[in-house]
Amino acid sequence: MNCERIREQIPECLAGRLGDAARERLVAHLETCPACRAELAELNAVWRGMASLPEPEPDPAMRTRFLEVLEAYQAGRTSGLGMQVGNPPRGWWPARPVWQPVLALALLLLGVFLGRYVAQPRGADPDIARLQGQVEGLRQLVTLSLLQEQSPSSRLRGVTYSYQMAQPDTQVEQALLYAVDHDSSVNVRLSAVDALEKYAADARIRRALADAVAVQDSPLVQIALVDLLVQLNDKEAAPALRRLAQDAQADAQVRQHAAWAIQRMEVSQ
Amino acid sequence: MLDVRAGDVGKLELLFDRHHRALFRYFLHLTSNRAVSEDLVQEVFFRILKYRHTYQPGTRFYPWMFQVGRNVYMDRAGRHKAEVAMPERGWDVRSTDMPPDRQAQSRQEAALLRRALAAMPAEKREVIVMSRFLDLKYEEIASILKCEVGAVKVRVYRAMRELSDRFFALCGEQAS
Numbered sequence: 001m002n003c004e005r006i007r008e009q010i011p012e013c014l015a016g017r018l019g020d021a022a023r024e025r026l027v028a029h030l031e032t033c034p035a036c037r038a039e040l041a042e043l044n045a046v047w048r049g050m051a052s053l054p055e056p057e058p059d060p061a062m063r064t065r066f067l068e069v070l071e072a073y074q075a076g077r078t079s080g081l082g083m084q085v086g087n088p089p090r091g092w093w094p095a096r097p098v099w100q101p102v103l104a105l106a107l108l109l110l111g112v113f114l115g116r117y118v119a120q121p122r123g124a125d126p127d128i129a130r131l132q133g134q135v136e137g138l139r140q141l142v143t144l145s146l147l148q149e150q151s152p153s154s155r156l157r158g159v160t161y162s163y164q165m166a167q168p169d170t171q172v173e174q175a176l177l178y179a180v181d182h183d184s185s186v187n188v189r190l191s192a193v194d195a196l197e198k199y200a201a202d203a204r205i206r207r208a209l210a211d212a213v214a215v216q217d218s219p220l221v222q223i224a225l226v227d228l229l230v231q232l233n234d235k236e237a238a239p240a241l242r243r244l245a246q247d248a249q250a251d252a253q254v255r256q257h258a259a260w261a262i263q264r265m266e267v268s269q
Numbered sequence: 270m271l272d273v274r275a276g277d278v279g280k281l282e283l284l285f286d287r288h289h290r291a292l293f294r295y296f297l298h299l300t301s302n303r304a305v306s307e308d309l310v311q312e313v314f315f316r317i318l319k320y321r322h323t324y325q326p327g328t329r330f331y332p333w334m335f336q337v338g339r340n341v342y343m344d345r346a347g348r349h350k351a352e353v354a355m356p357e358r359g360w361d362v363r364s365t366d367m368p369p370d371r372q373a374q375s376r377q378e379a380a381l382l383r384r385a386l387a388a389m390p391a392e393k394r395e396v397i398v399m400s401r402f403l404d405l406k407y408e409e410i411a412s413i414l415k416c417e418v419g420a421v422k423v424r425v426y427r428a429m430r431e432l433s434d435r436f437f438a439l440c441g442e443q444a445s
Contacts, residue, residue, distance in 0.1 A: 008426040012407065015400060046433045050386075050401050052379045058293040062307045066285055066314055073318060074278060153311060186344050187315045218344055 003029075003036050010040055014047040065153045072160040139165050140172055147175045152185035159191040163198070173199045177208050180225075186218045193224045200232050210237035213244055213258075219251035226254075230261045233268055241265075270330040274321045285314055288331065291403055292338055298398040299342060301387055309345065313338045332409035335399070339413055346391075381443065385435035393428035400425045 006029045012018045013026055030037050143165065146158025159179065162172050176199075179192035199205045209225055216222045222244070229237040244250055245258035272280040289310050296306035316337055317324075324333060386394060399410045400421075407425075411418045 007430075008422050011400060011425045011429050012422065017406065042433050042437070043429050046382070046429065046436055047401065049378060049382050049436070050397075052375055053383060053386075054379075055290075055294060056297060056303070058290060058307055058310065059303070062289070062293075062310065063285070066289075066311055067282065069311065069315060070278065070281060070318070073315075152308065156315065185312065186341070187312050187319070190319060220340075220344070 003033060006030075006033075006036055007039055010043050011047070013040075014044060065151075069153050069156055072157045075160065140169050143172050144175055147179060152183075152188055155179065155183065155185065155188045156191055159188060159195050162195050173202075173205060177205070177212070180209070180212050180221070181215060186220055189216075189218065189221045190224050193221065193228055197228060197231075200228070200234075203236075206232060206234045207236065210234065210240040213237075213240055214247075219254045222251070222254045223257050226257050226261045230264050233265060235265065238262060238265060270321075270324055270333075271326055273318075274324050274326070278318060278321070281314065281318055284317075284330065284334075288334055289314070291331075292334065295335065295338060295398055295403060296342065298386070298394060298402070299391060305345075309338070309341055312341045312345075316341060329409070332405060332413055335403065335405065335409075336413045377443070378440075381439040382436050385432055385439055388435060389428065389432060393424070393431060396421065396424045397428045397432060 006026055009018055009022060009026055013023060018026065030040060139161065143158050143161045146154050146161060149155055149158065159176065162176060165172060173196065176192045176196050180189050180196065183189050183192065193209070196205060196209060200209070206229070210229060213222055213225045213229075216225065226241065226244070229241065241258045241262050245255050245262060247255065250258075270284060273284065292310050292313060293306050296309045297303065300306055300309070313334065317334065320337075324330070386397065389397070396410065396414075399405045399413070400407070405413070407418050407421045410421045410425075414421065414424075416424075
């Protein structure tokens with residue numbers, strides 16, 4: 001074995017990861033080759049020297065910030081986004097299938113009775129409506145202010161908070177679109193794409209999402225946008241996707257994904 | 270990670286506690302900036318949360334995490350091309366039971382080694398960090414860097430060779 005091949009094994013040997021047979025060959029070579037012995041000694045000095053380099057600790061506040069994001073994410077998942085699907089309520093719901101239709105029928109009859117004889121028709125309570133408006137306004141304020149924070153974690157919370165808004169809001173949708181196009185954090189952009197799904201019934205939003213595909217510099221965000229457009233089955237996005245599929249500057253995976261999206265949309269027509 | 274993948278996302282806290290330091294040190298070696306490194310760690314765990322379904326059951330979480338970490342770093346490096354990694358002050362040599370004069374010498378050598386490492390091209394510094402500090406196997410480094418194991422072997426050796434040249438050159442400058 002020549003010296004070059006032997007020397008390539010030195011770091012692996014220093015790390016203690018070289019197999020027995022390879023190590024024996026290395027040792028046999030070193031016994032007869034002073035140049036490789038010198039190489040081993042030099043690299044060993046540097047390798048061992050690196051053990052004395054410090055191992056800096058991250059700021060403990062980082063953990064707190066991570067837990068905040070995790071909690072915000074969990075709160076977002078459970079706040080009625082339809083992400084938890086299918087599990088029947090447990091506890092009071094009978095486990096045996098035979099009782100389930102019986103209970104369902106009883107609940108139906110109870111509902112009809114209450115609706116007919118107990119609930120009184122009445123107009124919307126103006127106090128309740130005003131209160132709901134105030135809460136919604138507060139949510140909008142919190143969302144918008146968080147989206148303007150310096151820290152990406154706070155902006156992520158802002159995006160998550162937007163899920164809690166019951167009604168679409170023009171300012172929030174504009175702030176989310178701005179985040180998709182301009183936020184410095186890819187994660188904030190990805191989350192904003194997800195959050196905009198709620199607003200996608202509006203054709204203007206769908207067009208803005210299609211336009212955003214071309215200006216993105218992150219392949220991950222481009223793929224997330226393409227997935228959303230496929231999910232929305234937005235035919236008007238097809239030209240933008242075609243341009244992306246043919247854009248030589250775009251990431252290869254993104255181009256493939258855009259081509260796949262076009263096919264998928266054509267099939268569903 | 271299997272629980273997180275299945276939807277029990279609260280378990281990510283355990284994985285964070287176990288691995289965030291290694292990830293932080295990886296980024297610190299690449300960026301030489303504590304604040305940026307902490308931000309990148311947050312981004313990695315958020316991305317793991319978001320793309321948890323892409324984790325392949327039966328594979329080791331640790332190298333997968335660095336794969337995600339590398340993508341996050343590359344995304345950021347693409348957006349901040351003008352930024353140059355500058356070593357921060359404040360890294361001190363690990364305390365030992367050495368006599369004071371030997372400690373001073375060791376501190377000086379560690380400072381030179383750190384300078385040599387920080388001056389390396391990013392891709393070479395990265396393979397050294399992965400093989401020396403992160404305890405990753407060559408097969409795992411190959412899967413993270415998307416190359417053959419043989420290529421990793423050659424890259425690590427060449428990077429070590431260059432680091433050694435830079436380090437001994439700095440020692441020579443210091444002595445003269």
